[in-house]
Amino acid sequence: xxxxxxxxxxxxxxxxxxxxxxxxxxxxxxxxxxxxxxxxxxxxxxxxxxxxxxxxxxxxxxxxxxxxxxxxxxxxxxxxxxxxxxxxxxxxxxxxxxxxxxxxxxxxxxxxxxxxxxxxxxxxxxxxxxxxxxxxxxxxxxxxxxxxxxxxxxxxxxxxxxxxxxxxxxxxxxxxxxxxxxxxxxxxxxxxxxxxxxxxxxxxxxxxxxxxxxxxxxxxxxxxxxxxxxxxxxxxxxxxxxxxxxxxxxxxxxxxxxxxxxxxxxxxxxxxxxxxxxxxxxxxxxxxxxxxxxxxxxxxxxxxxxxxx
Amino acid sequence: xxxxxxxxxxxxxxxxxxxxxxxxxxxxxxxxxxxxxxxxxxxxxxxxxxxxxxxxxxxxxxxxxxxxxxxxxxxxxxxxxxxxxxxxxxxxxxxxxxxxxxxxxxxxxxxxxxxxxxxxxxxxxxxxxxxxxxxxxxxxxxxxxxxxxxxxxxxxxxxxxxxxxxxxxxxxxxxxxxxxxxxxxxxxxxxxxxxxxxxxxxxxxxxxxxxxxxxxxxxxxxxxxxxxxxxxxxxxxxxxxxxxxxxxx
Numbered sequence: 001x002x003x004x005x006x007x008x009x010x011x012x013x014x015x016x017x018x019x020x021x022x023x024x025x026x027x028x029x030x031x032x033x034x035x036x037x038x039x040x041x042x043x044x045x046x047x048x049x050x051x052x053x054x055x056x057x058x059x060x061x062x063x064x065x066x067x068x069x070x071x072x073x074x075x076x077x078x079x080x081x082x083x084x085x086x087x088x089x090x091x092x093x094x095x096x097x098x099x100x101x102x103x104x105x106x107x108x109x110x111x112x113x114x115x116x117x118x119x120x121x122x123x124x125x126x127x128x129x130x131x132x133x134x135x136x137x138x139x140x141x142x143x144x145x146x147x148x149x150x151x152x153x154x155x156x157x158x159x160x161x162x163x164x165x166x167x168x169x170x171x172x173x174x175x176x177x178x179x180x181x182x183x184x185x186x187x188x189x190x191x192x193x194x195x196x197x198x199x200x201x202x203x204x205x206x207x208x209x210x211x212x213x214x215x216x217x218x219x220x221x222x223x224x225x226x227x228x229x230x231x232x233x234x235x236x237x238x239x240x241x242x243x244x245x246x247x248x249x250x251x252x253x254x255x256x257x258x259x260x261x262x263x264x265x266x267x268x269x270x271x272x273x274x275x276x277x278x279x280x281x282x283x284x285x286x287x288x289x290x291x292x293x294x295x296x297x298x299x300x301x302x303x304x305x306x307x308x309x
Numbered sequence: 310x311x312x313x314x315x316x317x318x319x320x321x322x323x324x325x326x327x328x329x330x331x332x333x334x335x336x337x338x339x340x341x342x343x344x345x346x347x348x349x350x351x352x353x354x355x356x357x358x359x360x361x362x363x364x365x366x367x368x369x370x371x372x373x374x375x376x377x378x379x380x381x382x383x384x385x386x387x388x389x390x391x392x393x394x395x396x397x398x399x400x401x402x403x404x405x406x407x408x409x410x411x412x413x414x415x416x417x418x419x420x421x422x423x424x425x426x427x428x429x430x431x432x433x434x435x436x437x438x439x440x441x442x443x444x445x446x447x448x449x450x451x452x453x454x455x456x457x458x459x460x461x462x463x464x465x466x467x468x469x470x471x472x473x474x475x476x477x478x479x480x481x482x483x484x485x486x487x488x489x490x491x492x493x494x495x496x497x498x499x500x501x502x503x504x505x506x507x508x509x510x511x512x513x514x515x516x517x518x519x520x521x522x523x524x525x526x527x528x529x530x531x532x533x534x535x536x537x538x539x540x541x542x543x544x545x546x547x548x549x550x551x552x553x554x555x556x557x558x
Contacts, residue, residue, distance in 0.1 A: 069475070070438065070448050093468040097450050100403070100438035109404050109523035112433045122527065127432055128326045132335050135527040174447035174481075178463060178474040191469075195557075220558075228487070238453075238488060239471055244432070245487050247469075253557040263325060270535065274555045276547065291538040291555065294547050304544040309558070 001030040001120075003086040005054075006077060008094055009036060009044035016192040017090035019051060019154035021147040025088050026053045026155070027117040033058060033084075034161075037076045037168070039066035045163050052159040062168020067177035068094050074101040075169035081106060081142065086120070091146035091248075099146050108140035115151030129244040129267035149191060150250035150271055183239050190240065193223035195253045198242055198269070201229035202258025202279070202298060209235040212299065213257070215306045225249065225269075227259045243268035257298045261286025278302065310420025310479070311366045312355040314389060315410055316348040318373060318380040319430040332528040344380045347425025349387070350485040353492040354455060355423050356388030363457040364421070366390050370413060372406050374398055378508060385503035386495040392508045397520060399513075403431075405520040407439035412516035414444050419480060421462065426451050426484040437484035447477040451486040 003025045008015040018034075025032045032053055036045040037060045045059040058080065064072045077098070081087060087102060089095030091113045103110035115133070116124035122137045123145065190196065197216045203209045209230065217224045226236035228243050242249055244267040254272035259265060261277070261284055269275070270289050277290035280297050287293045294301055320326055321343040326335040344352075355367045369384035371377040372395040381392035395409050414422060427434035441448035449455075449464035453472065456463045457479070465474045467486045495503075513520045541547045551558045 067473075070441075070450070074442065093451060093466075096434050097438065097448075100435035101442040101448065103435070104404060104407055104439035104442035107404075109402055110433075110435050110439075111524065112431075112435060126532065127529070128320070128335060128430060129432065130532060131326050132328050132529050133532050134529045137525045137527055138523065139525070140523055172447065173478075175449070175475055175477040178476050180468070180471060180473040182471040232488075238467060239469065244429070245427075253551070253555075264322070270532075274551070274557050275535075275538070276551070287538070287540075289535050289538075291536070292547055292550055293538055293540045294544065295540065296544075301544055305548065308544050308548045 001085040004084040005034045006089045007036045011041040014047045017149040020149035020152040021090045022155040023152040024147045031055045037065045049161040052156045054161045057163045060166040064171035071172035086143045103144035110144045113148045188223045190223045195220045195222035196251045197255045198225035200227040200259030206235045260284045312364045313419040313422045314355045315370045317345040318377045319345045345428045349492040351423040352387045385506045386499045403435035408518045411443040441482040448482045450484045453488045
């Protein structure tokens with residue numbers, strides 16, 4: 001019984017979610033291997049070798065893997081899947097893209113977004129936008145799993161695993177990468193930030209969103225998030241969206257300004273350690289999950305907060 | 310080309326579900342059911358592609374209990390031409406649905422299958438990818454823009470940190486993200502017309518698919534509740550509480 005973790009990386013370094021996934025993998029009690037599939041991703045493989053608890057790093061390097069296309073990455077995983085009892089992906093956009101493809105080809109069910117390992121075949125996962133927690137058991141010979149990073153601590157560094165080189169899978173020829181537009185940001189990554197300040201539709205415009213939320217984020221060294229309503233209205237880019245259909249976050253402190261607290265939003269942030277809600281509507285559902293509620297107009301309260309910090 | 314659009318009947322997204330006291334599941338006995346919101350976007354996109362002349366026929370499919378036919382009628386009211394209902398009372402998991410859909414893809418030979426990226430009940434986000442694997446077709450998941458040109462589709466996808474554009478050869482599997490489009494409202498005349506559109510009924514056995522669930526749900530529980538919070542009168546008190554009580558600043 002050995003566990004395989006598929007690393008999420010940008011070729012130069014590992015994404016934080018990989019560390020949380022390794023922690024989930026070590027809880028299964030078996031040896032943990034990490035697959036780094038990419039092109040010129042030697043640095044990411046080196047970083048994976050340093051994660052405590054990792055016994056071996058498999059490094060597959062080839063042009064077919066340069067853009068993480070699902071067809072090619074799945075083929076890479078399937079080439080070695082026979083040696084593993086558990087295959088874990090971080091539940092990120094790329095993990096969710098590839099994992100079910102691997103599971104279907106192995107003819108096994110996939111277990112999505114686990115938040116707890118109960119035993120080697122039993123896991124907890126949220127359903128209905130986090131309004132219920134299901135405990136599921138898999139009888140399949142291989143467990144293909146995606147791991148919700150906020151459910152597990154990040155693995156420590158300090159390991160020194162051996163790196164084994166692997167032949168890269170051939171290109172499927174069915175899909176190709178055209179371009180990407182990555183939003184540039186100096187701020188901490190939303191899913192890894194310790195503090196998040198999040199704005200909703202009440203901000204009224206993209207200009208106001210920036211004008212009000214940015215100074216607060218700057219002051220706190222926080223990431224900026226947004227509700228779906230704010231994103232749909234065009235006040236914030238969609239990669240800032242926190243919620244069931246956006247990012248799931250669990251920072252130390254989450255400040256929600258002008259967010260009513262729809263179920264879809266709460267599903268993305270209600271595991272935060274401390275939640276602060278600033279809203280002028282006393283009936284806003286966000287107040288029911290907030291540790292500290294301030295009933296006030298955000299346009300006066302947020303600048304005041306910036307000054308008081 | 311034909312476009313196949315799988316749709317799922319789920320608890321309406323506005324309903325706050327309650328966990329059953331015996332922990333066997335959530336109580337959906339008397340709650341409002343609707344089409345999964347991501348699937349509405351999928352139907353809308355297929356109908357728009359037909360209106361643009363990129364597709365000739367839109368076929369809606371739903372797998373599950375008899376009432377799924379209502380969901381299929383909704384899809385036809387949005388503009389799907391006909392519907393297929395794979396009827397079963399067995400609890401269907403994504404792998405089983407993907408196998409049923411793969412059988413229908415083999416039969417209907419669509420140029421494109423458009424699914425929602427996830428259903429808001431099981432939150433699995435698997436079926437589209439699994440269908441792509443079983444049919445050995447390319448996939449473009451979490452689409453926010455789809456452009457069909459000749460034998461290819463160019464799809465812009467929502468990824469962590471921004472957007473990515475892929476080109477896939479047709480036939481292909483696409484799953485929709487929220488910002489792909491805004492589904493139209495169904496009008497009364499279209500609801501009436503949808504009643505006359507053909508709806509074919511098949512069983513999993515007809516398609517040669519074993520739909521036995523692979524995952525066993527041992528229990529379903531309420532999430533851990535949060536401790537009741539407090540109201541603070543002003544910003545100064547808030548800052549003081551965050552610094553000295555919660556110690557997060």
